[in-house]
Amino acid sequence: MxxxxxxxxxxxxxxLLDQVSLSIKPGQLTIILGPNGAGKSTLLKCCSGALHAxxxxxxLEDKLLTDWSLADLAKKRxxxxxxxxxxxxxxxxxxxxxxxxxxxxxxxxxxxxxxxxLVEVGMADAEARIYASLSGGEQQRIQLARVLVQVYADPHxxxxxxxxxxxxxxxxxxxxxxxxxxxxKTLTQKGLGILCILHDINLAALYGDKLVLLEKxxxxxxxxxxxxxxxxxxxxxxxxxxxxxSHPDTQLPQWQFKQ
Amino acid sequence: MGTMRHTQYSHIPYPLLIVILAMVGxxxxxxxxxxxxxxxxxxxxxxxxxxxxxxxxxxxxxLMAILVGAxxxxxxxxxxxxxxxxxxxxxxxxxxxxxxxxxxxxxxxxPFSGGLPLWAQSYMQSIAAFLGAVLTCWLIFQLSxxxxxxxxxxxxxxGIAINALSxxxxxxxxxxxxDEQLRALTFWAMGNLGGARWEQVAVVASILLxxxxxxxxxxxxxxxLLLGEEEARYLGLDVETFKxxxxxxxxxCVGVTVAFTGLIGFIGLMVPHLxxxxxxxxxxxxxxxxxxxxxxxxTSADTLARIAVIPAELPVGLVTSLLGGPFFLWLxxxxxxxxxxx
Numbered sequence: 001m002x003x004x005x006x007x008x009x010x011x012x013x014x015x016l017l018d019q020v021s022l023s024i025k026p027g028q029l030t031i032i033l034g035p036n037g038a039g040k041s042t043l044l045k046c047c048s049g050a051l052h053a054x055x056x057x058x059x060l061e062d063k064l065l066t067d068w069s070l071a072d073l074a075k076k077r078x079x080x081x082x083x084x085x086x087x088x089x090x091x092x093x094x095x096x097x098x099x100x101x102x103x104x105x106x107x108x109x110x111x112x113x114x115x116x117x118l119v120e121v122g123m124a125d126a127e128a129r130i131y132a133s134l135s136g137g138e139q140q141r142i143q144l145a146r147v148l149v150q151v152y153a154d155p156h157x158x159x160x161x162x163x164x165x166x167x168x169x170x171x172x173x174x175x176x177x178x179x180x181x182x183x184x185k186t187l188t189q190k191g192l193g194i195l196c197i198l199h200d201i202n203l204a205a206l207y208g209d210k211l212v213l214l215e216k217x218x219x220x221x222x223x224x225x226x227x228x229x230x231x232x233x234x235x236x237x238x239x240x241x242x243x244x245x246s247h248p249d250t251q252l253p254q255w256q257f258k259q
Numbered sequence: 260m261g262t263m264r265h266t267q268y269s270h271i272p273y274p275l276l277i278v279i280l281a282m283v284g285x286x287x288x289x290x291x292x293x294x295x296x297x298x299x300x301x302x303x304x305x306x307x308x309x310x311x312x313x314x315x316x317x318x319x320x321x322l323m324a325i326l327v328g329a330x331x332x333x334x335x336x337x338x339x340x341x342x343x344x345x346x347x348x349x350x351x352x353x354x355x356x357x358x359x360x361x362x363x364x365x366x367x368x369x370p371f372s373g374g375l376p377l378w379a380q381s382y383m384q385s386i387a388a389f390l391g392a393v394l395t396c397w398l399i400f401q402l403s404x405x406x407x408x409x410x411x412x413x414x415x416x417x418g419i420a421i422n423a424l425s426x427x428x429x430x431x432x433x434x435x436x437x438d439e440q441l442r443a444l445t446f447w448a449m450g451n452l453g454g455a456r457w458e459q460v461a462v463v464a465s466i467l468l469x470x471x472x473x474x475x476x477x478x479x480x481x482x483x484l485l486l487g488e489e490e491a492r493y494l495g496l497d498v499e500t501f502k503x504x505x506x507x508x509x510x511x512c513v514g515v516t517v518a519f520t521g522l523i524g525f526i527g528l529m530v531p532h533l534x535x536x537x538x539x540x541x542x543x544x545x546x547x548x549x550x551x552x553x554x555x556x557x558t559s560a561d562t563l564a565r566i567a568v569i570p571a572e573l574p575v576g577l578v579t580s581l582l583g584g585p586f587f588l589w590l591x592x593x594x595x596x597x598x599x600x601x
Contacts, residue, residue: 048493049492050489050492050493070492070495070496070497071495073493073495074493074494074495075495078493079490079493081487081489081490084486084487084490086485086486087343087344087345087485088339088345088485088535088540089535089539089540090482090485090539090540090541091539094482094539094540094541095486098482098483098485098486098494099494101479101480101483101494101495101496102494102495150494
């Protein structure tokens with residue numbers, strides 16, 4: 001389990017995170033929501049070990065996050081940041097294979113794994129293409145594949161693994177959004193713990209096991225999506241005029257503009 | 260840029276590059292003010308005079324060209340990975356000229372005034388050049404970093420400023436030096452492999468060969484840097500330590516080559532770029548292939564410098580700049596077009 005305890009971070013007088021506590025459990029898709037500048041990416045960076053908070057603790061399993069070595073951490077969790085520009089002419093296969101850096105795999109194993117993962121993200125025939133020549137959405141799926149091989153490559157798959165994803169579907173079309181979210185759902189069923197930042201509240205309510213609503217660095221909601229069927233948390237946090245509906249299949253709350 | 264990797268050469272990089280180096284090397288050994296038949300060299304049935312020329316002049320010079328060319332090309336590839344920019348080059352960014360100022364100071368001030376044996380003087384020059392190179396590398400990095408990212412604009416501007424500053428410092432040193440020092444300075448500053456003797460080849464090889472091997476072993480980690488520093492950390496690389504190591508290696512490579520052969524520009528820019536165009540950007544290929552092609556390119560340039568105006572000789576730095584200047588302009592234009600079409 002990844003547990004965040006009373007985390008606060010102040011930069012140039014402004015609190016980016018204010019007493020944030022949450023836990024990311026294996027087998028759960030935890031989705032962070034919040035308006036622009038609410039501190040979503042900052043929280044994700046803290047959870048991945050790239051940023052150190054001023055006060056508070058993060059534990060990964062039974063150890064402080066800061067006590068993990070970079071090499072061990074790379075075998076325990078993978079992180080997808082927002083769009084990555086690559087100035088050199090690497091092929092898709094070469095980019096994805098970078099995710100295998102923490103592991104030692106034979107060429108055969110690596111090729112097999114990379115191919116299967118590219119199939120999963122719908123880029124099966126792109127192996128030999130130049131990464132920089134792909135569209136933004138395609139690049140995003142290639143980076144997702146790179147992050148996925150990093151957790152797939154473990155020879156001991158029973159150990160708990162975590163994925164931290166910063167807006168993994170921001171550049172994808174509808175079909176690909178559904179494909180990726182379904183994939184994440186399948187992965188949690190296999191035991192992965194996933195923390196994911198999304199902008200779309202409807203998709204978050206539909207796919208998330210747990211939603212965390214962040215506003216000005218503070219958590220204003222942390223529970224199952226169905227708990228949002230009452231109350232006005234979404235409307236007040238986003239300060240938008242919305243109508244709440246109920247999804248016909250799942251009865252989960254969904255929102256529409258009042259126009 | 261094509262959307263697919265052009266793979267017509269990519270399965271044979273090493274044999275191709277080794278054959279090129281062998282041919283260029285043989286040409287360098289046999290051509291010059293005094294010609295030696297290549298058949299004799301290959302069959303090692305050469306007469307005493309030829310043997311004398313080969314062993315005392317041409318062979319050490321060839322080995323020096325190979326070592327220096329390889330080191331310059333690899334330092335270029337390293338800086339490009341470090342700055343995540345294909346336009347980074349030790350000469351262009353002022354590392355070489357920064358190093359040359361320190362060697363200039365050593366030549367003019369000469370604190371040991373000739374009391375040292377030749378090999379010790381060689382090492383002294385290397386150390387001075389190394390210090391100069393480290394200082395400029397560090398300066399460039401600080402100047403060009405903006406919000407954790409290295410900006411190309413700042414990078415090139417820092418290069419211009421440092422090159423200008425070094426130019427005026429070298430000018431000042433020229434003004435201060437006496438006739439003998441002036442000759443040593445001018446001769447050395449233009450870039451020349453003519454002074455290569457076995458002792459110097461030994462010193463250069465003892466420093467550069469271990470470095471090149473180390474860099475080759477690190478090529479996987481260099482690939483991680485291409486993703487960005489944050490991503491490389493997530494994949495387990497201790498980026499801060501690695502960057503310090505890379506800067507030290509570039510500074511050592513540039514320092515040593517500048518100390519022994521003066522300013523030879525553009526090898527580090529041209530060679531890795533050509534390799535990437537032919538064989539792709541994977542540093543596991545780029546590093547060793549750049550070393551081979553850099554060796555071939557500098558050997559060719561040096562041979563050209565020797566045979567262009569027989570019996571005189573052109574400085575090899577002049578030849579590489581004549582080749583590299585237009586190449587850089589072409590690269591810059593191509594980059595600008597690519598940015599605009601995005």
